[in-house]
Amino acid sequence: MKLTKCTNRRELLKTLGALPLIGSLLPQSAKAKSKDKNVDAVTSPTYVTRSDKLEYARLKxxxxxxxxxxxxxxxxPIGKIGNLTLGxxxxxxxxxxxNMHARDLxxxxxxxxxYNTEERIFMTLKHCEEYGINSAVLKNHNFKQFRLSKYWDEWGGKMKWLADVITTDxxxxxxxxxxxxxLGASAAYLWGGASDIWYHRNKKGNIIKAFEIMKK
Structure with missing residues (x-):
C-alpha cells in the first residue's frame, strides 16, 4: 500500500496487521547476540528484542x-466462591x-x-499469576486452538479457570x-450472551435451569 498524506489510519493498521513480526525474519541474528545460556535455550518464539527473550525465560x-x-x-485482594479462593x-x-470487541476494526x-502466539499467551498467564491474578475465563475451544495444557505441565502454572459455556441452546x-x-475447569459461570437472549425472549426459566445444572 502506498502511503500518502491522505492515508487512512485504519487502512494503514489493517495492512500492518497482516504482516508477521519483523523479528521472526531474523532468528539467527537475534539468538547470536544473547550471552545468557538460559536465553539461548529458548528456540521458539524468536522475539524482536533481547529484552523480550529475557522476559520469556524469566517468566517460564x-x-x-x-x-x-x-x-x-x-x-x-481476594474473595471466595464456594471453596475457591480467587483474586x-x-x-x-x-x-x-x-475476540477483541473491535466493532468494525x-x-x-x-x-x-x-502478537498472541501460544508462547505470548503463556507469558501473559504467568505474569498474571506473578501479581495475584490466579483465575481466567476460558472456553473449551481455546484448548483446541492452543495447547493450553502446556502452561500447567511445562510452565508450572497454577491458574484456575472458569468455564465459559458458549451456547443459547x-x-x-x-x-x-x-x-x-x-478439561480441568474449577468452576463455571453463565455466559451473558445467553442470559441476555433468554431474558429478552422471555425464557427466564433457562437461566434458572442453567444454574441448576451447574449445581449438580
Missing amino acids: NLNLNDPKTVANQKKM RLISGSNLISM DYVRALAAH INQYERLLVEHLE
Missing part, C-alpha cells in the same frame, strides 16, 4: 512459590479467542493473532459444561 522459570513472588501475590481480578479469554483481530448446556469440566 519463575517459581510461583518463591517468597518474593508470594509477597507480590498477597497484594491482590479480585479475573483474566478474560480475549487474548486467546482473539477488522485489522485488530489480525494484529492480535500475530439450554438442551446442549449440560453436555458442553461437562466437556469444560473434563
Whole structure:
C-alpha cells in the first residue's frame, strides 16, 4: 500500500496487521547476540528484542512459590466462591479467542493473532499469576486452538479457570459444561450472551435451569 498524506489510519493498521513480526525474519541474528545460556535455550518464539527473550525465560522459570513472588501475590485482594479462593481480578479469554470487541476494526483481530502466539499467551498467564491474578475465563475451544495444557505441565502454572459455556441452546448446556469440566475447569459461570437472549425472549426459566445444572 502506498502511503500518502491522505492515508487512512485504519487502512494503514489493517495492512500492518497482516504482516508477521519483523523479528521472526531474523532468528539467527537475534539468538547470536544473547550471552545468557538460559536465553539461548529458548528456540521458539524468536522475539524482536533481547529484552523480550529475557522476559520469556524469566517468566517460564519463575517459581510461583518463591517468597518474593508470594509477597507480590498477597497484594491482590481476594474473595471466595464456594471453596475457591480467587483474586479480585479475573483474566478474560480475549487474548486467546482473539475476540477483541473491535466493532468494525477488522485489522485488530489480525494484529492480535500475530502478537498472541501460544508462547505470548503463556507469558501473559504467568505474569498474571506473578501479581495475584490466579483465575481466567476460558472456553473449551481455546484448548483446541492452543495447547493450553502446556502452561500447567511445562510452565508450572497454577491458574484456575472458569468455564465459559458458549451456547443459547439450554438442551446442549449440560453436555458442553461437562466437556469444560473434563478439561480441568474449577468452576463455571453463565455466559451473558445467553442470559441476555433468554431474558429478552422471555425464557427466564433457562437461566434458572442453567444454574441448576451447574449445581449438580
